[in-house]
Amino acid sequence: MRSRVRRVGVAFGLAALLTVGGLSGVPGATAQQPAPDVVSLVRVDTPTTADVNRLVATGADVSEHRQPGSIEVFAHGADDLRRLREAGFTYQVVIPDLVAHTQRVLAEDEARARTMAPSPLPSGRNTYRTYADYGTELAGLVAERPDLVRPITLPHKSLLGKTVSGVEIAHDVAASDGRPVFLLVGTHHAREWPTAEVTMEFAIDLVRNEGVDPRITGLLRQARIIVVPVINVDGYDISRSYIHEYKRKNCRVRDGAGATPAQCADPDNAQVGVDLNRNYGVNWGGVGASTNPNSQTYRGAAPFSEPEVRNVVELVSSRQVTSLQSVHNYGSLVLRPPQQSTTPPTVDEPVYAAIGEALGKATGYRSIPSYQLYDTSGSTSEWAYFTTGAFSFEFELGGNNFHIPYQQGVIDQYLGIGSAENADGGVREALLVQYEVAANREHHAVLTGTAPKGARLTVEKSFTQYTAPVLRPDGTTGPRLPFPNVLTSSMTASGAFTWDVNPSLRPDRTGHLIAESWTLRCARPNGKVLQEVRVMVARGERATVDLSECHRKWRRR
Structure with a gap:
């Protein structure tokens, strides 16, 4: 059944209607406008990416479920809907009362589960x-x-x-x-x-x-x-x-x-x-x-x-x-950096x-830069x-709401069956x-060498990064803020060692690599450092570390 939906704009009140089984494909939606204090799901008209970014800038609760010409938004009461209209956006109500809708869906889930096989x-x-x-x-x-x-x-x-x-x-x-x-x-x-x-x-x-x-x-x-x-x-x-x-x-x-x-x-x-x-x-x-x-x-x-x-x-x-991997939902997407259109592609983009x-x-999701x-x-x-x-990613699981039936939201997505189309x-x-x-x-780097059995090996790298130029509440921009980083990890040697590490050369938001080195320390179990070596290693490379000084000092117990 086709929905009859009235567009809502600056000149209109809360009059978006959705018939049962309507535009969203979500069963059980009713032909009613959202109450003033409920959470509702609305589809906002956004013909261009610039419109989407303008919508995000309003502070609206924007989902990751974007379709050609529109994106879904969670409106937390009448004030959110008013702000959408005042910003010049038109929208359609998909689910007028999400809490009531979800509780009904999940109650049905619970009832089915009592009689279902695992x-x-x-x-x-x-x-x-x-x-x-x-x-x-x-x-x-x-x-x-x-x-x-x-x-x-x-x-x-x-x-x-x-x-x-x-x-x-x-x-x-x-x-x-x-x-x-x-x-x-x-x-x-x-x-x-x-x-x-x-x-x-x-x-x-x-x-x-x-x-x-x-x-x-x-x-x-x-x-x-x-x-x-x-x-x-x-x-x-x-x-x-x-x-x-x-x-x-x-x-x-x-x-x-x-x-x-x-x-x-x-x-x-x-x-x-x-x-x-x-x-x-x-x-x-x-x-x-x-x-x-x-x-x-x-x-x-x-x-x-x-x-x-x-x-x-x-x-x-x-x-x-x-x-x-940081898993999110919903949107049927595989997202990777960069996350701003003004940032060049990463140095590892291919x-x-x-x-x-x-x-x-595997998932049937679209893979894009965020x-x-x-x-x-x-x-x-x-x-x-x-x-x-x-290599870090964010999945946006499939579905048409955060809280949909368990079969569609979890079982189908995990196994790539049923509603998980093209998986x-x-x-x-x-x-x-x-x-x-x-x-x-x-996809990473490797350090190899030999160290005294029982020696504590540590790699460390310290550097400073910066935030973006910081947007202020009044819309002006302040300076970037520095923040320190210390990456450190350890292992216990048993003689010859092979250590999988991230590359010391660090990708930068300019689309280039920053030449940095790991500092590798060889120490006794009590923490006394016997040797310190700097080693530069790129993605896909293997570097052999000479720890002969650590061996000599270790024997002087």
């Missing part, structure tokens, strides 16, 4: 997990295979005092060796429940198929993987508990101050918080993020101001993460694009790539491909 997912699940479920299942994997899985606790608790947890999975997982790391994280944005689901399913998949699937078994031998299903633990818990179901940001109520559960749950604070995927330092303060704490893209008071972001930064900075195409083939969706700043993948050189193996296959990228020495 799903084909590794866990067999048919319904979305709660916050507590993740803690239970992560601990269960550690208990099931302590030889293969160890718990990871990120260093900073959330604003509400929650621990952020994950798991590290690899053969001989407790060994202090030089294998590369694939980092997989979900739920930077609280309402993106399917992102946590697919990351958790992949962890279960790896554990259950070790020793069964030769591909998985080989990957776990070659490289480590760290999985953190929920980065934004406070926001996710608030969203999943239906307190503020469409909450995107964290629980920062006031810059520089902590928060209480009551403050975060307060309806008056539903719109405040920091967008964690606008808080990373590289390009922080640029276009595509807001200076307004009530905006859904608020960047925070300073780069890395949020504990959840510092958790990811410290995790990456203390390991050789050679590839990173290889980066080829990897993105492989990920897109700026082709719209301009953003301060994101995870851009920070990780321009800081470490790791060839789904997100599961794409994550295996990216795990292979992390393990592939053509």
Whole structure:
């Protein structure tokens, strides 16, 4: 049935109507206008990319679901709709009341699950997990295979005092060796429940198929993987508990101050918080993020101001993460840097694009540089790539809303079946491909040499980066802000060693490489440094390090 939808512009009131089964293809939408205080999904007319970027600049809650001529926006009440009209945008209402719609959809999910056989997912699940479920299942994997899985606790608790947890999975997982790391994280944005689901399913998949699937078994031998299903633990818990179901940001109520559960749950604070995927330092303060704490893209008071972001930064900075995946939804996209149209293509663009195409083939998603969706700043993948050189991506899972039936939102996307059109193996296959990228020495660098058995080897690199010229609330631009970086990781030598590391030459946002070196130190277990060597190594290269001085001093015990 075709929808009869009235365009809404500056001269019109709240009169966009949607008939059942209408324009969005979402069943159950009703022919009613949004109530003044509900969250609604609207489709905003944006004929050009410039229109999309102008829409983002208003601070609207813009989704990643962009179609030719339009993009979907979440309107948090009548004021958001008024601001759209005042900015000159026309729109159509797709779902007038998202909370009511989602609760109905998920209630149907729960009812079906009670009579269904286990799903084909590794866990067999048919319904979305709660916050507590993740803690239970992560601990269960550690208990099931302590030889293969160890718990990871990120260093900073959330604003509400929650621990952020994950798991590290690899053969001989407790060994202090030089294998590369694939980092997989979900739920930077609280309402993106399917992102946590697919990351958790992949962890279960790896554990259950070790020793069964030769591909998985080989990957776990070659490289480590760290999985953190929920980065934004406070926001996710608030969203999943239906307190503020469409909450995107964290629980920062006031810059520089902590928060209480009551403050975060307060309806008056539903719109405040920091967008964690606008808080990373590289390009922080640029276009595509807001200076307004009530905006859904608020960047925070300073780069890395949020504990959840510092958790990811410290995790990456203390390991050789050679590839990173931060899963988001929805939009059916594989995104890579750069994230602003004014930034040149990355120095690795041919290889980066080829990897993105492989990920897109598996998922059925379109692979593009992020700026082709719209301009953003301060994101995870851009920070990780321009800081470490790791090939970093952001998936936008398929679907037509954040909270759709579990079959379409999780099962189909993970396995590449059903509604996941054009997929060839789904997100599961794409994550295996990216795990292979992390393990592939053509995509990072290698240090080799011999060191005394039991010596502690450390590589370190210190440098300064800068934010974007910082946009001020009045629209003027201030200077770029410097911020320091220290990348350091360690391993224990057993004689001859092979160490997978990121290239010392660092990609810059100008499209060039910055010539930098790793400093490699050879030390006794008590920390006394016996030798220090500087080594420059590019992507795909292997460098042999001479540690003869360390050997001589080691023998003088």
